[in-house]
Each structure stands twice: as C-alpha cells, then as structure tokens.
Amino acid sequence: MLTSFLHIYIRIGFIFLFLISCQSKQTQQGQKVLPPAFHAQELKGATYVGMSTCATCHDKQAQHFKMALHARLEVSGVENTHGTSCEMCHGPGSLHVDGGGDKQKILNLKKDNQSCFNCHTDKKVEFKLKNHHPVLEGKMSCTDCHNPHGPDAKPWSAVSESGMNEACFKCHAEKRGPFAFEHEAISSSCVMCHNPHGSIHAKMLVQNDFDDHLRY
Amino acid sequence: MKKIFLLSISFIALQNSFTYAFDPKEAFVTPRTSYFYTEKDSRQFQEFRGVKRGFEAGIDQLEFSKMLGKTLELDFSGHALFRNNDYNILIDLKNSSDPSKFKLKTGFLSFNRYYDPTGGMYANATTPSYDLTEKLTLFDGQYFIEAEFPLFGLQTTTKGTWHHKEGKISELTWGFGTQAANRKYAPSFSEIDQNVYEAELSFKKEITNGDLTLGQHFIYMDDKPVRREFDKNTASESVVQSINGDSFNYAAHISLFKALSEKTLTTLSYTVGFGDTTEKENLETFNSTGGRVGGGTRKNYFGALADNDTQKHILNAHLYREPFNNLSMNLRLNTFYKERYSDSTYPRDTSATPDLIIDETATNNTEHSGYGVGEHLSFHYKGLNRWTPYLKLESEQNFLRLDEDTISVTASDNFSRVTDQEVFKSLGAIGFYSYPWNWFKLSAEYSLNQDRDDYKDISETASSSGTEKSGFVDDITRFSNAVKTNVSLALTPWLQTGLRYQWKRTRFAMTPQSGLSSTKGYSNAHQYTALFSILPQSEFSLVQLFSLNDSDTRTQASTVSTARLPRHQGDYKSLITSFDYHWSSALNFSLQHDFSWSNNFDDFSATGLPLGVDDKYENFLLDVSWKLKSMTLTPSYGFGFYRTENKAHVDDYDYHSAMIKLTCSL
Numbered sequence: 001m002l003t004s005f006l007h008i009y010i011r012i013g014f015i016f017l018f019l020i021s022c023q024s025k026q027t028q029q030g031q032k033v034l035p036p037a038f039h040a041q042e043l044k045g046a047t048y049v050g051m052s053t054c055a056t057c058h059d060k061q062a063q064h065f066k067m068a069l070h071a072r073l074e075v076s077g078v079e080n081t082h083g084t085s086c087e088m089c090h091g092p093g094s095l096h097v098d099g100g101g102d103k104q105k106i107l108n109l110k111k112d113n114q115s116c117f118n119c120h121t122d123k124k125v126e127f128k129l130k131n132h133h134p135v136l137e138g139k140m141s142c143t144d145c146h147n148p149h150g151p152d153a154k155p156w157s158a159v160s161e162s163g164m165n166e167a168c169f170k171c172h173a174e175k176r177g178p179f180a181f182e183h184e185a186i187s188s189s190c191v192m193c194h195n196p197h198g199s200i201h202a203k204m205l206v207q208n209d210f211d212d213h214l215r216y
Numbered sequence: 217m218k219k220i221f222l223l224s225i226s227f228i229a230l231q232n233s234f235t236y237a238f239d240p241k242e243a244f245v246t247p248r249t250s251y252f253y254t255e256k257d258s259r260q261f262q263e264f265r266g267v268k269r270g271f272e273a274g275i276d277q278l279e280f281s282k283m284l285g286k287t288l289e290l291d292f293s294g295h296a297l298f299r300n301n302d303y304n305i306l307i308d309l310k311n312s313s314d315p316s317k318f319k320l321k322t323g324f325l326s327f328n329r330y331y332d333p334t335g336g337m338y339a340n341a342t343t344p345s346y347d348l349t350e351k352l353t354l355f356d357g358q359y360f361i362e363a364e365f366p367l368f369g370l371q372t373t374t375k376g377t378w379h380h381k382e383g384k385i386s387e388l389t390w391g392f393g394t395q396a397a398n399r400k401y402a403p404s405f406s407e408i409d410q411n412v413y414e415a416e417l418s419f420k421k422e423i424t425n426g427d428l429t430l431g432q433h434f435i436y437m438d439d440k441p442v443r444r445e446f447d448k449n450t451a452s453e454s455v456v457q458s459i460n461g462d463s464f465n466y467a468a469h470i471s472l473f474k475a476l477s478e479k480t481l482t483t484l485s486y487t488v489g490f491g492d493t494t495e496k497e498n499l500e501t502f503n504s505t506g507g508r509v510g511g512g513t514r515k516n517y518f519g520a521l522a523d524n525d526t527q528k529h530i531l532n533a534h535l536y537r538e539p540f541n542n543l544s545m546n547l548r549l550n551t552f553y554k555e556r557y558s559d560s561t562y563p564r565d566t567s568a569t570p571d572l573i574i575d576e577t578a579t580n581n582t583e584h585s586g587y588g589v590g591e592h593l594s595f596h597y598k599g600l601n602r603w604t605p606y607l608k609l610e611s612e613q614n615f616l617r618l619d620e621d622t623i624s625v626t627a628s629d630n631f632s633r634v635t636d637q638e639v640f641k642s643l644g645a646i647g648f649y650s651y652p653w654n655w656f657k658l659s660a661e662y663s664l665n666q667d668r669d670d671y672k673d674i675s676e677t678a679s680s681s682g683t684e685k686s687g688f689v690d691d692i693t694r695f696s697n698a699v700k701t702n703v704s705l706a707l708t709p710w711l712q713t714g715l716r717y718q719w720k721r722t723r724f725a726m727t728p729q730s731g732l733s734s735t736k737g738y739s740n741a742h743q744y745t746a747l748f749s750i751l752p753q754s755e756f757s758l759v760q761l762f763s764l765n766d767s768d769t770r771t772q773a774s775t776v777s778t779a780r781l782p783r784h785q786g787d788y789k790s791l792i793t794s795f796d797y798h799w800s801s802a803l804n805f806s807l808q809h810d811f812s813w814s815n816n817f818d819d820f821s822a823t824g825l826p827l828g829v830d831d832k833y834e835n836f837l838l839d840v841s842w843k844l845k846s847m848t849l850t851p852s853y854g855f856g857f858y859r860t861e862n863k864a865h866v867d868d869y870d871y872h873s874a875m876i877k878l879t880c881s882l
Contacts, residue, residue, distance in 0.1 A: 044754055064473075067481055067536045067546060072596035072606045076542070078651045119702070121716055122745045125763040125790045128810045130264045130833050130858070137266060138295075138304070139327050151534060151548065158590030158612035158641060159550040161485060161532045173379070173412045173437050176465065178493050178524040180558040180582060200788045200814050200829045207769055207784055208828075215724045215737045215771055 043105065046092035051085040053097060061149065062086070069153040089115045089148065109143065116142045123197050132198030144170070145196065165190050243280030243882035248297070249273040250852075250875035259352075260858060260867035262330035264833070269871070272299040276877050287311050288318075301328045301355055316371060319364040326357030331386040332867060334403065348403055348446050354383035370419040379412040387443060404445040404454075412437045418469075426474035435465040453509060456500045463493035479538035491526040500570070511568035518572060522560040529553045542599030548592035555585035564625070576625035586616030586637070605648040614639040617674075633676035641667045657704040657714075665696040690727040693734075697721050704747075714747035741767035741786075755798035763790040785816040785828050804841040810834070817861040830861035837873075848879040 055062035065071055065085060074084045087093055095105035109115050113135060117124040127136045134140060145167040146153055152160050160166075168190045169176040175190075190196070194204045201208055207215075254261045254269040262268055274297035282290045289312035295304040306323035331352035362375040387404040418431035439461045445454035471485035497520040503509050510516045535547040559581050563574040589612070596606035616639070621632040647661030669692045697720070704714040720741050725734040742765070749759040770783040795807040816828025835856035842849045854873040 063475060063481065066544070067483070067534060071544065072594075072604060073649055074598055075602060075604045075649050075651055076598050077601040078654065081654045082651060082657075121714070121747050121761060122718065122743060122763065125745060125761060125792065128790060128792055129788070129812060130831075134266060134327070139266075139325070151546065157592065158610045158643070159532065159534075159548040159592040161487065161530065161550070171379070173435070174410060174439050174441070174461075176435075176437075176463070176491075178491055178526040178556050178558065180495075180522040180524060180560040180580065182556075182584075200786065200812070200831070207786055215739065215769060 043091050043095065043107075045095065046105065047094040048080055048083045048087050048092045049094050049097055050079060051087075054086045054093060057101060058086070065149055067151050068149050069151060070148055091115075109148070110141060113142045116148070126195065126198035129198035129200055131200070131202055131204050133196060133204075135197075168196070244277070244879055245275065245882060246277040246877050246879040247274070248276035248875065248877040250873060252871055252873045254869055254871045257332070257334075257858075257867045257869045259330070260332045260334075261869040261871050263332045264858065265835075265856075265871070266327070266330065267300055268328075268330070270299075272297055274298050274302070277879070280882055283312070284309075287313055301326050301357070303327075303357075316364070317366065320362070322359075322361040324357070324359045326355065329354040329356055329383075329385070331384070331405070333386060333405070334867065348386075348405055350384060350405055352384045352386050352405055354381060354385050354408060356381050367419075370421050373416070373418045373420070375414075375416040377412075377414040379410075379414075381408050381410040383408055404443055406441045406443040409440045410437065411439075423474075425476070426472065429469070429471045429473075431469040431471075433465075433467045433469070435463075437461075437463045439463075453501055453503055453514070455515060456498075456502065458498045459495055460497075461493065461495040463491065465489065465491040481536040483532075483534040485530075485532045487528075487530040487532075489526075489528045489530075491524075493522075493524045495522045496520065497522070508570040509568075510565060510570040516565040516570045517562055518565060518574065520560070520562050522558060524556060524558040526554065526556040528555075543595060543597050546592065546594045548590075550590040550592075551587065553585075553587040555583070558582040558584075578625050579623045581621045583619040584616065586614060588612060588614035588616075588639070602652060603648060603650040606646070608643070608645040610641075610643040612639070612641040631677065634674040636672040636674050638670040638672070639668070640670070641665075655706040657706075658702070660701040661699070663696075663698045665694075665698070667694045668692070690730045690732075692727075693723075693725045695723045695725075710750060710752040712747075712749045712751075716743075716745040716747075718743040735772040737769065737771040739767065739769040741765070743767075757794075757796045759794045761790070761792040763792075765789070786814075787816055788812055788814040788829075802843040804839075806839040806841070808835075808837045832857070832859045834858075846881045850877040850879070851875070852877070 051062055062085070070089075071085070073088055075082070078084075082088070083092060089107070089109060091107040093106060096102055099105050107115055124136075126132065135142065142148075165175070193206060195206050196204065199205060250272050252261075252265075252267060252269045252272075258269045274295075276295060276297070278292070278294045280292050282292075284290055289310055291306075291308040293304075293306050293308075295302070297303075303324055303326045305325075306321070308319075308321050310319040311317040331354070333348035333350050333352050356379075358377065358379045360375065360377040362373070364371070364373045366372065384405050384407050387406055413434075413436045415434045416431065418429060420427055420429045440459065442456065442458040444456050467487055467489035469485065469487045471483060473481070473483045475481050497517065499515045499517040499520070501509050501514045501516055508516070530550065530552045532551075533549045535545075537545045537547070539545055560579065562578045562580075564576050564578070565572060566575040567573070590610070591612075592608070592610045594606065594608040596604055598604050614637070616637040618635045618637060619633075620635075622630065624630050643663065643665045645661055645663035647659065649657075649659045651657050671690060698718070699720075700716070700718040702714065702716045704712065706712040718741075720739075722739045724737040724739075726736075727734045743763065744765075745761065745763040747759070747761055749757065751757045765786070765788050767786040768783045769786070774783055790810065790812040792811075793807070793809040795805070797805040799805065811832075811834040813832040814829045817830030833856075835854065837852060837854040839850055839852045852873070852875040854875070855871060857868070857870045859868050
C-alpha cells in the first residue's frame with residue numbers, strides 16, 4: 001500500500017524535474033506574498049485595494065459585513081500583503097476594479113470552494129472521506145449551508161434566527177416534522193450525531209450507532 | 217417520475233485547483249465520454265464515488281453569454297451526464313446595467329445517489345447472506361425559478377422550488393424484526409417517493425439608512441416512504457413500515473436593518489411560523505416465507521394516524537457597535553415561543569395470524585410548549601498592529617413543558633404525565649488572529665461549552681401495571697473543552713506550509729433518576745492537518761494535505777464486564793495531493809490523489825458486534841489538457857480501491873477509469 005503510492009510519487013518527482021528543467025524559470029522577485037489560492041493566472045499582478053474601494057460599488061454588502069462572524073478575521077498592518085475584509089476571501093481586487101467590475105478578475109466563492117478551504121483545510125479533508133456531502137463533486141457548495149457574509153456563518157447558535165437545523169431541512173425536508181414523538185437530540189442539533197462534512201462512518205455519523213447513543 | 221426539465225443548460229466550472237471560479241465570457245462546450253471498470257463490489261464503488269460503472273457520455277460543460285437587445289444579458293451554463301442523471305442547468309437573465317431592475321434565474325439540478333445493498337449487516341451474524349438483492353438508487357432532482365424586480369417601489373423577490381426524490385435507499389438501523397428472539401442488526405431499505413414544493417415571496421423597501429424586508433415562505437411536502445427489511449434466515453421475521461405523510465409549513469418574516477451611524481448598526485426581526493403534519497402508517501410483520509405473523513410483541517398496526525400542529529414565534533435583535541476606536545462589539549438577543557399539539561392513534565391487529573381486523577386501539581395526545589431566550593456578546597479589537605484578539609460569549613435558556621396522555625388498550629396501562637424540561641447552554645470562546653511577520657500567520661482559540669438538559673416530573677399518573685415514573689432521565693449534561701490553532705508559514709513566495717491542530721474533549725453525564733449517581737462517558741479527539749504547497753512558478757503548483765485524526769469515546773458500557781463494549785475509536789489518516797503544471801499555453805498536466813486509512817477494528821466475533829471502522833480508501837486521477845487551435849483535448853486516467861476489514865463488512869473494490877473531454881469554443 002505504502003509502496004504503491006510511493007512509486008507514484010517517485011515517478012511524479014522525475015516527471016516534475018524533467019518538466020521544470022525544460023522550462024525557463026520566471027523569477028518571483030518582488031512578488032507579494034499571497035496564499036496559494038491567489039496565484040491563479042487570472043489574478044496575476046493584482047494588488048489589494050482595501051474595503052473602502054469595494055464599498056464604493058458593494059456598499060450594502062460592506063456595511064452588513066461588519067456584523068458578520070468573518071469580520072473578526074481582519075488584522076491591521078497587513079492590508080497590502082494579506083488583504084482585509086472582502087479581499088481576504090475574494091482575492092486582491094485591483095484588476096476587478098480596473099476592469100469596471102470584471103467578474104473574471106475576482107474570485108466567486110459560490111462556484112468554487114477553494115478559498116474556504118484555504119483556512120478550513122480540515123473540512124476539505126472531511127469532504128474527501130468516503131461518506132460525505134457531494135461538495136467537491138460540484139453537487140452543492142459551502143454556501144448552501146453557510147452564509148459567509150452573515151452573523152451566523154455556522155447556522156446553529158443560541159441566537160440563530162432560523163433555528164438550529166434549517167440548513168439541513170432545506171434538502172432533508174422529511175426530518176423537519178413536527179412529529180408525535182420527537183427525538184430529543186434533534187431539538188439540540190443534527191450535528192449532535194452527524195458530521196455534515198464527512199465521516200468514516202456510514203450516514204456521516206460521528207460514531208457508529210451503538211456508541212452514538214451510549215455516550216449519554 | 218423522473219422528468220428532466222431542460223430549460224437552460226448551465227455548466228459548472230470544473231473543480232480545478234488551477235483555474236478558479238471566474239465567470240468566463242467566451243462560449244464553449246465540453247462533450248465528454250468516460251468508462252469506469254470495477255472489480256469485486258461495484259455497488260460499494262457506486263455508493264462512494266457517485267457514478268455507475270461502465271460507459272457514460274454527456275456534456276461536461278456548456279457556457280455562453282449573450283446580449284438580448286440592448287439591456288438584457290443572458291448567461292447560460294450547463295452540465296449533463298445522462299446515465300447518472302447528473303444535470304446542472306442554469307439560466308440567468310438580467311438587466312446588465314442594473315440587475316435590481318430585473319433578474320430572472322431558473323435552473324435544474326439533479327443526480328443519482330447510489331447505496332450498497334449490504335448495509336446494516338455484520339459478517340458475524342448467523343446468516344452469511346448480506347445482500348438485499350435490491351438495486352438501491354435514489355434520484356434527487358430540484359427545479360427552481362427565481363425573479364427579482366421592483367414593484368410599487370418595493371424590491372420584490374419571488375422564488376418557487378420543486379424538489380423531487382424517488383428511488384431506494386439503504387437504512388443502517390436496528391431492524392424491527394427478530395432473530396431467534398433477539399433483536400439484531402437487520403439490513404433494510406426504504407422506497408422513497410417525495411415531493412417538496414416551496415414558494416417564497418419577499419419585499420424590501422429602502423428606508424433612510426436602512427431597509428425593511430417582509431417575507432413569506434410556504435413549504436408543502438408529500439412523502440410516501442416504505443421501509444422493508446430483509447429476512448436473515450428462517451428463524452427471523454421482518455417488518456414493512458409504510459408511511460403516507462404530508463406536511464405544510466408556513467413562515468412569515470419581517471426584519472428591519474438600520475444604520476444609526478457608521479459605527480452603530482442594528483437589525484430587528486420577527487418570525488411567525490405554523491406547521492401541520494399528518495402521517496398514516498402501517499406496520500406489518502412477515503416471516504421468512506412472506507406469511508403474516510402476529511401476536512405477542514409483534515407489530516401489526518393498520519391505519520395508525522398522527523396529526524401534529526405547531527406554531528412558533530421568534531424575535532431576534534442584533535446591535536453592532538464600535539464603542540471605542542477599533543473595538544467592535546456584537547450584541548444579539550433571541551427569544552422564541554413554540555408549541556406543538558400531537559394526536560395519534562394506534563389500531564392494532566393482535567391475532568397470531570393477522571386477519572387485518574383491528575382488535576385494539578391505543579391513543580396518545582401530547583402538548584409540548586415553551587419559550588427560550590438566547591444571548592450573544594462578542595468583541596474583537598483591530599487596534600493592535602498585526603494582531604486581532606476576540607472574545608465570544610453565548611448562552612441560552614429554554615423552558616419547555618411536555619404534557620402526555622396515553623390511553624392504552626388495557627385500562628391498567630393508561631398513563632399520563634407532565635414533564636418540565638429546562639435546557640441551559642453556555643459557550644465561551646477566546647482567541648486571536650495574527651501575522652507576527654508577513655510570512656507567518658498564527659491563530660488560536662480556546663472554548664468552553666456546557667449544555668444541561670434538566671427534566672422535572674411535575675405530575676404523573678403511572679400505569680397500575682408498572683412502577684416507572686417519567687420516561688425521561690433526571691438530567692443530561694455535556695461539558696466540552698476545545699482548542700484550535702492554525703500556523704501558516706510562507707518562508708519564500710513559492711513555498712508555503714501550514715499546520716492546523718484541533719482538540720476537543722467532551723464529558724457526558726446522565727442522572728437516570730433524582731438521587732441516583734450519574735453515569736459518565738467522555739469523548740476525546742485530536743485532529744492534526746498539515747498543508748504543504750509549492751508554487752515555484754505561477755504555472756506550477758503542488759499542494760499536499762496530511763491529516764491525522766485521533767478520537768475515542770468511552771461510555772458507561774465499558775465498565776460492564778458482560779457488555780464487552782470498550783472504548784470506541786474513530787481514528788483516521790488522510791493524504792491529499794493536488795498537482796498542476798502548465799507546461800505551455802498548449803499543454804497542462806493535473807493530478808489529484810487522495811488516500812485515507814483507518815485501523816479501529818476490535819474483534820468481538822463472539823458477540824457479533826465488531827466496533828470501529830477499519831479500511832483503506834484511495835483515488836487517483838491524472839488529466840492532460842492539450843490545446844489544439846480552438847479546441848482543448850483532455851484525456852484522463854484514474855484508479856482507486858477500497859479495502860475493509862472483512863469481519864466487519866465485505867465491500868472491497870478496485871476501479872480504473874478513462875475519460876476524454878473535448879472543449880470547443882463556440
């Protein structure tokens with residue numbers, strides 16, 4: 001097992017060495033330090049413009065974002081190297097601004113979850129497990145359950161407007177109820193027993209059936 | 217019914233780590249054909265990979281944009297793989313200069329979900345045959361249409377959705393059936409026929425420094441599942457459960473957003489909701505030859521009926537304030553009132569050989585109502601250079617009353633009780649995000665979480681045939697400590713590494729009855745995720761993720777010598793590799809590899825209850841994209857396998873795949 005993909009990596013390594021030796025290298029002198037996601041060809045050469053620039057067109061979104069859970073990610077002193085607010089996830093926006101709002105020059109996270117995975121790397125791992133929601137297959141996206149701009153990026157908290165399990169009921173309507181005899185755990189949250197991203201256990205349970213209930 | 221509505225063709229951009237999700241303006245189409253070859257358990261392959269084995273063809277992507285007249289812009293994207301009912305079609309029509317004047321979006325999304333028919337069985341059960349011999353496939357399709365336009369000065373949004381599910385799914389449950397008088401895991405499956413219709417209407421009005429939104433949401437569901445069990449051997453029995461249910465839920469919502477100043481923002485919202493669910497249910501028991509059996513504890517209910525009504529009122533308020541420079545505060549309050557009324561009847565045929573004549577009927581009436589309050593207070597401070605600390609506090613208090621009244625078929629079994637449930641939850645988290653240097657990112661958080669469910673017997677009339685009081689325990693408590701930290705290093709522009717660590721320990725305690733000592737359990741989990749990415753050139757990237765998860769749970773059963781249920785382990789390791797090389801403008805290589813493995817199996821052959829997942833799961837895919845003038849040819853090769861401990865399951869498979877895509881500009 002270990003040797004089989006070790007062989008694969010060795011072969012890839014040789015191919016890689018061959019390929020890069022045939023290519024003229026482009027230097028990275030002076031290139032700003034950016035997370036991997038932003039090395040996409042389409043954003044090459046882009047720089048950060050700051051949230052106030054984003055707000056000139058997206059004023060409502062910028063205003064509401066102050067109340068968002070993700071607003072606390074903003075760190076002072078790194079605006080030009082890591083971006084703030086919008087550009088933390090959507091990428092440096094100078095080309096988007098210069099292009100008059102060119103959609104090709106900014107990251108659209110509804111269609112691609114890679115920006116989410118840049119921070120939430122553990123969730124990408126969970127989506128790769130054998131029992132998982134089909135996000136990586138393109139059948140759904142992170143924004144189907146999460147609102148990254150909203151105060152409840154996680155839809156379950158003591159102060160969620162729509163309630164703990166509404167994100168789940170959107171697709172699993174038969175679980176909404178009401179029922180004559182309700183399962184106590186559901187009144188807390190579906191995630192008491194299920195890991196909605198992925199699990200090694202069937203039905204995305206956090207544990208197999210026996211211990212799931214025997215915990216209590 | 218599997219109607220395919222091809223109103224528009226939308227093509228999802230390929231999940232490609234090199235090209236991100238941009239909206240391309242050029243039109244193109246990508247027909248595709250593929251072949252999946254499998255060995256051993258191909259049905260397990262279908263469940264995990266979501267595709268059928270064999271040949272498949274379709275359109276992987278089709279996208280184009282077009283101006284209709286001077287102001288209307290049409291965006292069309294689509295994806296259609298016919299054999300797996302894998303469709304994603306989207307039409308977006310809007311006023312290009314001002315989308316708020318008109319926007320229409322409609323689309324159709326569907327896919328097949330496959331299930332392994334050997335679910336619910338363990339190898340050590342008496343009967344070695346695990347196969348349901350059923351083809352378990354669920355079609356999941358959704359059509360929607362959404363429009364946005366101004367109406368009488370109100371920004372109006374209306375949306376209609378139809379969600380249809382049809383097919384069969386596996387169930388991983390304890391079967392109702394018996395084997396030699398003992399309850400065992402019995403494989404079962406359900407036939408699904410479900411339709412959900414939703415309609416939404418909302419109006420938004422801009423007001424000075426804010427907006428007011430009124431919304432309504434209707435949901436109607438028609439659901440007819442039939443659950444069937446598989447007879448394990450001649451000594452076993454199985455139960456068929458068929459439900460005919462429909463439910464209606466309605467919610468109306470009003471919310472006000474107001475910016476009192478640049479540093480003070482508020483929202484206030486109120487939601488009222490009503491729901492009604494009616495279910496008719498039959499439960500029938502059969503022997504291994506399909507004959508009806510009854511009597512004793514066997515279940516034969518015909519025309520059981522449950523009618524449930526619910527209503528809820530939710531008031532939510534949010535205040536954002538910057539009390540000092542660079543200090544942000546969020547204060548949120550939530551309060552709700554909800555009630556549920558349920559009436560149910562259970563007509564039962566008690567004959568040893570059921571004759572479908574009702575011999576007895578039990579009824580149950582339940583009222584469940586109460587209110588709750590939730591509070592949230594959080595701060596984060598941006599005034600420190602390169603460092604943002606934050607603090608979050610949340611708590612919730614719920615007060616619910618459950619009033620139950622059961623009229624049994626035997627007067628001595630009549631039972632009624634009133635139980636008060638008080639639920640208290642609290643959460644505290646403190647953490648920070650920082651960039652001590654441009655190339656070094658560090659974040660950390662510590663959190664405490666406590667939930668307590670307290671049940672109080674208010675009054676009860678116990679059955680004269682028994683001595684049990686409330687069916688609930690006295691209290692259940694969960695107490696968690698958690699730490700998470702994330703370190704990223706970008707030592708050079710082309711080499712970046714990261715490590716994410718999470719730890720969570722939860723203690724569970726349950727007091728069965730007041731005055732007795734609690735039973736305790738705990739779970740402990742460590743998760744390490746390491747990221748390694750090389751980007752020496754913008755044309756080349758290699759990203760590797762390695763994750764190690766170490767989790768175990770110890771329950772009260774582990775202290776009982778005869779139960780033989782030691783701690784449960786849920787460990788796994790994963791290695792994910794993504795490689796892209798843009799050799800030239802005409803040639804691109806892409807490789808995806810993921811491998812995960814677990815080793816948690818404990819051999820309890822004697823009890824027939826093997827615990828823990830023990831398996832290996834690997835997938836590999838290599839794409840080569842070759843640009844030929846106005847076309848791009850992308851052949852792909854993939855392979856993978858799944859291996860599992862054969863005492864726990866018998867689902868090994870191997871597969872190889874070949875695929876060709878041809879992208880053509882239109």
